[in-house]
Amino acid sequence: MLHHDFRRFLNALDKLNPAQIEDAQTKIQDLRRKTEAISEIEARTNQEHKCPFCGDERRQKWGRTRTRVQRYRCTGCEKTYSGRTGSAIGRIHRPDLLMEVLRDMLGSPAPQSVRKLAKQLDLNKYTIWRWRMLVFSVIGNSGVAATFSGIIEADETYQRESRKGSREWVRHFADPQNVPQPPRPRWEDFTTQGLKMMRGLSKWQLPILTVADRGGSCLFRRLTDRKGATVERAMKPLVPGDAVLCSDGGNGYKNLAAASGLEHFVVGSKPGTRVTAGCYHIQNVNSLHARYGRFIEPFCGPATKNLNGYIRWLEVRLAGLRPADVVRAS
Structure with missing residues (x-):
């Protein structure tokens, strides 16, 4: 003009x-x-x-x-x-709407569901879903490993195993001779067939290791199981030799402290045992667990195959990553 x-x-x-x-x-x-x-x-x-x-x-x-x-x-x-x-966004024909999706994922107080966001932007819900998976791939490859020092807190939270989108039972019913029965019953079978639901922590509860220090660094990492050896292997590269470790009484943390010569404070969950020596506790990690619960609740149990993407999504939200950073990193 x-x-x-x-x-x-x-x-x-x-x-x-x-x-x-x-x-x-x-x-x-x-x-x-x-x-x-x-x-x-x-x-x-x-x-x-x-x-x-x-x-x-x-x-x-x-x-x-x-x-x-x-x-x-x-x-x-x-x-x-x-x-x-x-780039990862090379074939997206509406980069302006992609920026709106990024703002909802990273800038809003509470991200919307795929259906609500699709209705707001007048897009198909599967388009929003593909873009979200695309963002997962970008932020998963652009992450910088967190470094910890000083007083380090560690604990685990758990996410129920989910097989949303899986066709394993459909394939089994269609061809039971060649397709073996999946290892876990469908969740609906526990009520329709009268199966006993496993209470508490079971193999269907996936552990997520959470580590934080007093400087603000934090990390979420999904573990294959909750064995002490698995926790010890995951924690060993994260904790420097001069750090102070605070955790519960899990064997993985005890073995790590003994092998590395770390000063280790064990705290409990009952009143009077949650703080040791006036300053050693795991309240920062417990706060991260609460934030994870509020973040993951609207998604009604994401599929286990996509759980790492959701964990990384929460990490970049806590780190304050901007939508522009994602576009430039793609």
Whole structure:
């Protein structure tokens, strides 16, 4: 738009009635959302000038893509590319709506379900689901290992095993001769067939190791089982030799402290035993367990195959990762 046309447009705003102002504001918000997504994509290619095909840094502007993203032409191989070429979001046709999904996942106080977010953005729920799995792959590969020091607290929380989306029982019923029976009954079988539900901690409760220190570093890590040797192997690379370990009386923590010569304080769950020597406790870890419970509750038990993605999602929310960081890391 030419400058004098733009000034004429601004002068015409004074003549709008309230309903027209609301319509104009909605339109401007949509344009701002699209512009922000494009600017983040172009910031990604401004950081890395190399051609994604041949690595040559010589390039020239070559028009714009259908989504208004700047396209470049490599001087070396003469191929065209943009900031999305070769990235995880390269084939997404609505980067502006992807930014809205990222804001809901990382910026909102409580992320919405797939169906609610799809209704809000006027998209198919399976599109939102694919984008969420795409974000899982990006944040899973861009994570930096947490480092711990000083007083380190450790404990485990548990998530019930879930096989949402699994077709194993369907395949077994369709071909019982060639497809063996799955190891666990369906959850509905415990009520329809009168099976006894395992109480407390069982092999269907998946342990999630939680580690935190007084400096604010935290980590969630899913374990294969709750054996002491498994906990010891997972904790060994996380705890430096000069740290103080606070935990419950699990054998994995005791063996780790004995083998590494760590100062170890064991705290209990009953009143009067939760704090030792006035400052040694695991209340920070217990707080993380409560936050994990509030975070995972709206998803009604995610499938076990996707549990690592949800754990990493909570970690980046606690770390304050921004939607722009995800776009640039893709």
